[in-house]
Amino acid sequence: MQNNTNRSYYLVPYFGWMMLFVIAPLVLVIYFSLFDLHGNFSFINYQNFFTSVYLKLTLSSFWYAFLITAFTLAIAYPTAYWLTKTKHKQLWLLLIIIPSWINLLLKTYAFIGIFGVKGPLNKLFESMGIGTQQILYTDFSFIFVSVYIFIPFMILPIFNSLDKMNPTLIDAARDLGSSTWTTFTKVIFPLTINGVKSGIQAVFIPSLSLFMITRLIAGNKVITLGTAIEQQFLVTRNWGMGSTIAVFLIMFMVIIMILTGQKDKGALSNEQIK
């Protein structure tokens, strides 16, 4: 593999892909955000974004994303932890992942039935004497379905980092006198923080941009940045404003990625096991 020059033509499709579908779309989104509805160059879209309507929307989008991520993490971490303790952990993990391969639309659609006025959940409520509740089109149903969808994506990275962790480290911590709880807070959790971070990444960013679930489950009551973009592009046909929101979403995404960036502390200790 000495001279790169005579092999580089192999790379044309890949670099072509990169130029056309990574760089060009980014540039186009930024470019379009600088034009108003009538195709004139202006910063009007950016001015609009800083009005109360969009700021409120951004804030509520972040709030929902935060709730979804927090609940997902709270459910996923113990699941991942206990999964690593099971006998056939890889098989169980596979069983956790399979639902994530079922079409997203179908899973969402199932909840329209489950949460429906005549659905099984309401039947349960009735038999308990609580009476029929409006579950669909509420914050609860939106967050519940989102958490349901994202759970496998949070479990997977946490499971992997737990699984890679050198088990003698736990023995060492116990040996040095730490309790189960301190072992968890001082050893296990810090060593799996990278898995948690990737999990947060995998949940928080998509949560900001959900639009299908908001439409089907939250019935337009919840508006996220993603819904706003879809609205601007496909309903109002204001590509400029849509692109501007997209630019901000990309910026938020980059900030989140930097915040949850890996410092490779845990990875180092994993390397040493080999």
Place this chain on the structure above:
Amino acid sequence: MNRSSKLSKVYLALVFIILYTPIFYLIFYSFNSGGTMSSFKSFSLEHYKAVFADTRLIMILINTIIIALLSALISTAIGVIGAIGIVYLKNRKSRNALLSLNNVLIVSPDVIIGASFLILFTMVGVKLGFASVLISHIAFSVPIVVIMVLPKLQEMSSTLIDAALDLGASKREVLSRVIIPYIKPGIFAGFFLALTYSLDDFAVTFFVTGNGFTTLSVEIYSMARAGITLTINALSGLLFIVTLLLVLGYYFVTNRTKNPLRTGVPK
């Protein structure tokens, strides 16, 4: 010890029940002779019959599969080449830069991919429909293939290539006889993942498809917005079986090829 392990079992069981309930709920009602997802009248296959009788739905199904297969195939080819290109890049900095660019589409929200591709296709003048959907699916699958193939390439000891050259193999033979066979599990994984991403995609397709061309996800979306139809349940039953078959097929293929993790290096 016992108490906590019991607790953990209950907890895990609960998570599994929650994860699978909606799926089995859907499939269960697909056999309902009634028209709702709330009261089960009697067992019937009428909704399945309805799926197969609906030629439009069947066409959409075929379209979806064609898009998935084609996009997975093409993106695998491009992705494998890209991964090899990245790994054998001498300069560390440009290698990292390439990798970051590669991952942009993986971390980007679907909405942004869809919206920006919509702009791109409109600017370039690609008619929205089969072509734009196929190209989009290829585009967002390429980085996934790269990510699946890269670890295999990285774990491959460079002495294997030296050994092949040493034994007289030309560069082309090194590629075809050593590198490709070695990373085959990664290639399969990439292909299957690209396949599932394409089958599963809703948001990007929703943005870049035009009138007259739909994939299953988009069709289910418009059906679901209109309300409950048990045809969707029958579809989910079918898709569940297809997904299971894919998973099983994938595991059969990857477990049959030997585990390349255990190379000649004794630990």
Place this chain on the structure above:
Amino acid sequence: MTDNTIIRFENVTKSYDSATPVLNNVSFEIERGKFYTLLGPSGCGKTTILRLIAGFMEPTSGDIYFNGNKINHVPANERQVNTVFQDYALFPHLNVFENIAFGLRIKKLKKEEITRRVLEALKFVNLEGYENREIVEMSGGQKQRVAIARAIVNDPEVILLDEPLSALDLKLRTEMQYELRELQQRLGKTFIFVTHDQEEALAMSDEIFVMNAGVIQQSGTPMDIYDEPINRFVADFIGESNIVPGVMIADYRVQFGGKDFECADKGLSPNEKVDIVIRPEDLEITTVDRGKMTVKVDTQLFRGVHYELSTFDKDGNEWLVHSTKKAAVGEEIGLDFDPEAIHVMRLNETEEEFDKRLESYGEENHAK
């Protein structure tokens, strides 16, 4: 250069970046049919030489000749050499048979010919019946043999071995040392063996090149190098040794540790500063009054075959002694040794000058 020369390095330098070269102006010749060892600490350039011969890299300057032809730019896949790699580099996706057949398949030999030669090679490395095994099913020692078979099956003129025994445990390593040596003699091919293990080098080689910091320090037979190390580095690297500073008083007289001793060296300028080497096994424990030197025992370890004593003389020089006799820690003992046990090393002597000096002793002995 003789007809027997198969590989020749002429002023070969290899540097990666601008910094210090990994190989600094190295010249040597390799003769057909001998077992060579490149010995040195990690980073000394021994593997670089191997990779240059194999064709995995090109020299920055200087020339490499193979059978008299310059091969600087001949790619690895067109060279008449095969390598046994440190990690064996066996292809995990191919079984034992296909691994060994790899080179023959590239050459597009006939099927029967391939089968015949692979089975023959397997027999050669005592692995008959293993052809259908997967690589992961083989033990370390067996993988080692497969790697060797994969190299010899191509009938190369030179076989390069890059620390092939380093991953094996001690017992297996010793076994493989015998086997490799025997294999080389049966095949009659040139083996170039890289190692950092001096015992391995001494046991197996016809010729050893001791390397340090990108330069060949000394080359010669194992006996030559062990008995007459050229400098402090070689003496220290090959076996355990006591190295102390001394002064050459006159021919056959050397001073160290505050005393004059009779020695076997001459031809150095009077009062020249030198390094003195005495091997621990050449020192004999005796009483203080009978010893040539008096030392105090600091520690004593039982090593199985012998005791290893660390002792100090009055000047504070440490003297390591290997002896079957025991001493008491803290006790003063005498050390006795032959004049021939004293090896005098001039400071900064080149290999050429060193060889000339040694030769001159030889001539004198003949004259006597």
